[in-house]
Amino acid sequence: MDPDFTPLDAALGDDADGYLLDADGTDSTQRYLSGFDAPDPFVTCYTPDGIHLLVSGLEYGRARKAARADTVTRLSADDYRERVNELGRATGRGAVVADFLADHGVDRVAVPGRFPLGTADGLRESGVAVRVDESDAIAEIRAVKTAEEVEHVRRAQRANERAMAAAESLLESASVVDGVLHRDGDPLTSEAVRREIELTLVREGCALDESIVACGADAADPHDRGSGPLRADEPVVVDIFPRDTETRYHADMTRTFVKGTPTETLREWFDLTDEARKAALDAVGPGVTGGAVHDAACDVYEDAGLPTLRSDPDAETGFIHSTGHGVGLDVHELPRIAPDGSELEPGNVITIEPGLYDPDVGGVRIEDLVVVTEDGYENLTEYPVELVL
Amino acid sequence: MDPDFTPLDAALGDDADGYLLDADGTDSTQRYLSGFDAPDPFVTCYTPDGIHLLVSGLEYGRARKAARADTVTRLSADDYRERVNELGRATGRGAVVADFLADHGVDRVAVPGRFPLGTADGLRESGVAVRVDESDAIAEIRAVKTAEEVEHVRRAQRANERAMAAAESLLESASVVDGVLHRDGDPLTSEAVRREIELTLVREGCALDESIVACGADAADPHDRGSGPLRADEPVVVDIFPRDTETRYHADMTRTFVKGTPTETLREWFDLTDEARKAALDAVGPGVTGGAVHDAACDVYEDAGLPTLRSDPDAETGFIHSTGHGVGLDVHELPRIAPDGSELEPGNVITIEPGLYDPDVGGVRIEDLVVVTEDGYENLTEYPVELVL
Structure with a gap:
């Protein structure tokens, strides 16, 4: 149609x-x-x-x-x-x-x-x-998807989940030598995990220009792709945004994993970010502005005493990006789930992806992809949210 | 540098x-x-x-x-x-x-x-x-590449050759049932060959948005990606233009294969296209215009009585595109190897890709990637030119 x-x-x-x-x-x-x-x-x-x-x-x-x-x-x-x-x-x-x-x-x-x-x-x-x-x-x-377009995105997100599972499985099955993840005797790198993600996506009929597998300080920069050996007890942010090669529609999902034992701060940040994700999701619905959804995520962080761009426009640590964006033929498109985000409509496909960043702690981000419906939203993401592998 | x-x-x-x-x-x-x-x-x-x-x-x-x-x-x-x-x-x-x-x-x-x-x-x-x-x-x-950029392109072309070999091997090892190529009992499709190309490229550190595996009438349209079962005794045009994910530089190569027996016309077209390729390559060098290189390819076709866009700007069959283009961060960039192509310089990386197209015959295209040097050119392509598998 x-x-x-x-x-x-x-x-x-x-x-x-x-x-x-x-x-x-x-x-x-x-x-x-x-x-x-x-x-x-x-x-x-x-x-x-x-x-x-x-x-x-x-x-x-x-x-x-x-x-x-x-x-x-x-x-x-x-x-x-x-x-x-x-x-x-x-x-x-x-x-x-x-x-x-x-x-x-x-x-x-x-x-x-x-x-x-x-x-x-x-x-x-x-x-x-x-x-x-x-x-x-x-x-x-x-920005307003037809039912057919939503199915294109859903299909891409199913492929994305298989790629995420492949990445998680590599991290989970890694051995730890001197604090560094290993596989078959060699250090397991960001690059190797990205390769596995790409191979899985090609088999699923998707392509991608890049993905993010960022560990430790790399993960503290939301757009750093990550490089080199991955380390135990540190957060690994995995953000995958494939494009279905047939339909050209995208999906988008992020999970954060720790192989080993997270620090207490990291555990708190993860729980807080999951709380912010749920608060933002609870706010999603037709007639609600993208700004209000973003505010719901900011509220959770600020109530916990953490900086956001809303409380400090020059913040370089804390929640330093917007809560989400539309996804379709582009991986970033309207509507904005940000301070200037306009009213949502049924058919909007958006990410909800709060996160916290600090070079001393690392990064945490959890991202779901949802479609706005007549009475709220449907989560197109069926991947568990769990930190520790 | x-x-x-x-x-x-x-x-x-x-x-x-x-x-x-x-x-x-x-x-x-x-x-x-x-x-x-x-x-x-x-x-x-x-x-x-x-x-x-x-x-x-x-x-x-x-x-x-x-x-x-x-x-x-x-x-x-x-x-x-x-x-x-x-x-x-x-x-x-x-x-x-x-x-x-x-x-x-x-x-x-x-x-x-x-x-x-x-x-x-x-x-x-x-x-x-x-x-x-x-x-x-x-x-x-x-358009003028540094030595480092040329090495980026060369590396991508090496990966490209492995992908081409994977595609050729699939075609060659196919069985033929009722004129249709088969593999493991199922028809071998354009899509399946493209998938194999993509998987090979990912393993080689490259990505691509799409490639062309076009058979028969599909192959008669130079930009048709091709779809469905591949047939014996018909030309299959395989055009691969991957991007190295690390450097972002591209390669580009096309070969045309027939599994089985080509028609006499197809055989003539292939030989003529290889002749046009060699004539264009012979013309490449610093100070020569892209237009002169294009003319060398057109001469071969027109001498054989076949239409080109030079002899008939409205031609819909024959040699209906330009002879080549620059390759680098974009798969299509300067210089043009076309009627308006300017003087070549050492460091230009260009394709030479004459071809012939007619829905009644199919398509034939042979494409090499070369770098202009101080005294001519170096062919960055090390893949044989053979029609019949």
């Missing part, structure tokens, strides 16, 4: 006739609107009459078969080259796109904030009015 | 004080200039004084450790939110970036053509002059 694109009519307002994209198929907004994937940039224009594509000759046949388009126009390589030679690369591209728009009766367009400036300047020089859509309408449409 | 960024001074000319990027770490130009990777957009500004980053609090610590930056500024989340609430998302971001630029004495910037329009419009409203760099200076710098 195609998404409902009619909200774009409102984004056009009374000063635009078309909603224009110029990006390759790795751009999720392009992929979502066009239903097409190509390695080089192509152009999609939504008008109230339909969806129109401008693609290179190389992509023309495939676009006519595979794209969501009502019309597909083949870009003339010679014409393009001539315009680029005459006007420069960016302006020349704009001139070619302006001709395509004119063929569809469009001379005023709304575009997403990340639309390429070169094409925009070229369009403007060709007399096309280009306005940034501050409402980010396609991102807003993407 | 860091690349030499001083050519950016020329791109600044006399009307810009800084070269500005606003993109996440998956943008190769951002990654190349900043030496940093982050999942959300951040800002990098090159000035003749150094490289300056503006990152979120979440990335600040890691950026100070890992980035190529001379200075790293932490974006204040509160300030950002305030500006966005006041001015809108795009304009607000522009205002925050304008403040950062002012701190570095920059009020006129050059940007790549794909710089986000929202930030650009916001900067312009804040009084910063923003000009598209039509010379695409960073892409030009990226």
Whole structure:
């Protein structure tokens, strides 16, 4: 079932006739609107009459078969080259796109904030009015998933759980020599655990660019991927965010493990983070803002006397990120579960991932993936929350 | 060894004080200039004084450790939110970036053509002059690889060869039942061969978003990934373009196989394509244009009476793409081995990949990856060129 694109009519307002994209198929907004994937940039224009594509000759046949388009126009390589030679690369591209728009009766367009400036300047020089859509309408449409999209995410999360189980099993079965985890006589490294995660995901039909297996001080930096030998009695943060290669939808999950005995502080941090996770989940529901969900997590930490970005915007330890984000064709998309997060709607797929960080303690993060429903949420994550292996 | 960024001074000319990027770490130009990777957009500004980053609090610590930056500024989340609430998302971001630029004495910037329009419009409203760099200076710098970068590509191509061998072995060892390749009693599919390619690459430290294993009519579309059971006596185009997960550099290679007996036409096409490959390779060297290399391949096909885009810009069968492209942090980058391709330089890493396509015959493509040297080229590809398995 195609998404409902009619909200774009409102984004056009009374000063635009078309909603224009110029990006390759790795751009999720392009992929979502066009239903097409190509390695080089192509152009999609939504008008109230339909969806129109401008693609290179190389992509023309495939676009006519595979794209969501009502019309597909083949870009003339010679014409393009001539315009680029005459006007420069960016302006020349704009001139070619302006001709395509004119063929569809469009001379005023709304575009997403990340639309390429070169094409925009070229369009403007060709007399096309280009306005940034501050409402980010396609991102807003993407934030509410159809039932089919939720199933894509659920399938990716099932694969993700098998990868997490493979990682946990490696950590659990490791022997400990001088405080370092070992496997088959060699130190067990972040890299080796990531490799096992990747192999499991490929077998499950997923891919991923990277994952996080971070131990000790590495784990105290939320985006550190981790490297080198893993140590006993220290937290290992495992954060996996695969993409289903068929559907392109993502999943996302984090667990924190200790092989051996956690310090008392770490144990407290883990319990507190699980409490923050539950408090945030309890807050999730339609009509509740992402800000309120974030506040629920902050409350738990601040009540325990720990710093958050809410209590100290410059905090470098404690709860130093937002509580979550939307997940779909992008692993980070709307809605935000953060101070400025807007009201949730049924169909939003979001992470809830509170955490605590301090180089002297390490890091703890627990992340579930849930879908907002008519009366609350459904947790798409079926993986236990346990610290000690 | 860091690349030499001083050519950016020329791109600044006399009307810009800084070269500005606003993109996440998956943008190769951002990654190349900043030496940093982050999942959300951040800002990098090159000035003749150094490289300056503006990152979120979440990335600040890691950026100070890992980035190529001379200075790293932490974006204040509160300030950002305030500006966005006041001015809108795009304009607000522009205002925050304008403040950062002012701190570095920059009020006129050059940007790549794909710089986000929202930030650009916001900067312009804040009084910063923003000009598209039509010379695409960073892409030009990226096109000439250091010795270290060439080794990154070579390593990825070695992994690629093991993946190609795994694919070839699956095809070769298949049994044939009613014209369809079988393995362990089940039809052998494009999907199964791609899976084997992916598993091999993961073991080799590489990842890939997709690969092409296309048979028969699928293979007649150069960008069709292929699907379903593979057939005997028909061409199977295998095109693999992995990314080394550590270095992020790509490789690229294509071979065409037939399990069984090719038709006479297919055999001729294969021999002709290998001839076109050799003719294009013979043409490669410093000072030769990408256009001349492309012409060498076109000559072979046209002399044999087959259509090319050069002889007929609207051709839908025959040689319907360019001869090659640069490979590096992106799988498609400069230089172009195409009609508008400029002069090659030592250090360019390029593909040479002529091919022929017709839905009635299938497709044939043979692709090598080479580095331009002082006196010609070195072929980074050590995989045999053989059609019949």
